[in-house]
Amino acid sequence: MDFDLENGWHSPRIVPYAPIQLDPAAMTLHYSQTVFEGLKAYRTEDGRILLFRPEQNLERLNQSNTRISIPPIPEKDVLEYLKQLIATDHDWVPAAEGTSLYIRPFIIATEPNLRVSPANTYKFLIILSPVGSYYPEGIHPVGIHIEEEYTRAVRGGTGTAKTGGNYSASYKAQEKASAHGQSQVLWLDGVEKKYIEEVGSMNVFFKINGEIVTPALNGSILPGITRKSIIEMLHDWGMPVAERRISIDELCQAYKENTLEEAFGTGTAAVISPIGEFAYNGEQMIINERKTGGLSKKLYDTLTGIQTGKLNDPYGWTIEVK
Numbered sequence: 500m501d502f503d504l505e506n507g508w509h510s511p512r513i514v515p516y517a518p519i520q521l522d523p524a525a526m527t528l529h530y531s532q533t534v535f536e537g538l539k540a541y542r543t544e545d546g547r548i549l550l551f552r553p554e555q556n557l558e559r560l561n562q563s564n565t566r567i568s569i570p571p572i573p574e575k576d577v578l579e580y581l582k583q584l585i586a587t588d589h590d591w592v593p594a595a596e597g598t599s600l601y602i603r604p605f606i607i608a609t610e611p612n613l614r615v616s617p618a619n620t621y622k623f624l625i626i627l628s629p630v631g632s633y634y635p636e637g638i639h640p641v642g643i644h645i646e647e648e649y650t651r652a653v654r655g656g657t658g659t660a661k662t663g664g665n666y667s668a669s670y671k672a673q674e675k676a677s678a679h680g681q682s683q684v685l686w687l688d689g690v691e692k693k694y695i696e697e698v699g700s701m702n703v704f705f706k707i708n709g710e711i712v713t714p715a716l717n718g719s720i721l722p723g724i725t726r727k728s729i730i731e732m733l734h735d736w737g738m739p740v741a742e743r744r745i746s747i748d749e750l751c752q753a754y755k756e757n758t759l760e761e762a763f764g765t766g767t768a769a770v771i772s773p774i775g776e777f778a779y780n781g782e783q784m785i786i787n788e789r790k791t792g793g794l795s796k797k798l799y800d801t802l803t804g805i806q807t808g809k810l811n812d813p814y815g816w817t818i819e820v821k
């Protein structure tokens with residue numbers, strides 16, 4: 500689908516996967532005027548194809564558009580196009596346990612111009628790719644590096660948008676995490692480096708002394724759709740989640756007092772990723788003896804059960820495409 504000032508968003512079409520042509524001066528290449536989303540389609544045991552809360556992704560895409568000064572997409576129409584696309588390519592949705600079809604909608608500014616201001620022409624593309632199981636050897640806890648030097652996002656910046664620049668801001672810290680043998684980065688707030696924000700591609704939850712806590716959406720955290728679903732599910736189970744500020748000192752204190760019972764990340768890729776270890780300031784905090792906690796496991800099983808149609812979907816989160 501394309502955008503220009505005269506026609507607005509127009510010409511939705513399904514074409515075979517192939518390279519696209521861009522002018523070397525296309526504004527997206529220089530100033531990162533781009534936004535994206537990530538969601539999945541699942542094949543059920545009886546052969547149906549389900550999408551998980553796709554309207555949430557399109558709503559968030561438009562929130563990102565607003566922040567990056569990209570014209571809003573017509574959400575209802577795009578949802579229909581998306582359903583048609585997945586129904587057309589339904590053979591690409593894999594069937595094996597844990598697999599899915601990853602869907603990557605994204606928008607790029609195509610106008611050739613070296614000025615720094617919003618473009619007048621855009622392209623909206625959706626690419627599809629079958630993906631294997633995130634846990635081929637079963638769900639297992641990951642190690643997380645807590646980043647003290649670099650910042651991903653600041654309040655008033657682009658942290659709440661899903662835009663390229665946020666991810667390039669994270670490479671340096673990701674390199675540090677890898678060098679220390681940890682798989683992802685936990686970001687602290689960009690002002691005081693004191694409050695916990697989120698993990699590289701996940702939101703984060705803690706169970707401390709029986710209380711389930713996640714950082715409140717404060718204007719620099721990505722509002723994850725898995726995060727939102729987990730909060731709704733836990734509420735339904737009579738286990739309310741405290742959405743509040745949580746400082747790194749509170750986390751370290753809980754660890755010392757042995758009240759840090761569980762920690763896990765939430766996101767489209769891993770669904771639930773138990774955290775077995777935090778590395779902070781040269782110290783290691785081992786959580787739950789590096790084992791998957793009961794809460795993480797129950798959330799993982801329930802959410803993947805709903806997504807793949809194995810469990811009844813009491814929330815109406817899945818949409819049948821075929």
Ligand code: PMP
Pocket residue numbers: 537697698699700701702721722723724725726765766767768
């Ligand atoms: N935070 C960041 C920075 C992310 O890239 C993602 C992945 N989209 C998430 C959180 C989790 O969001 P969601 O649950 O919508 O995948």
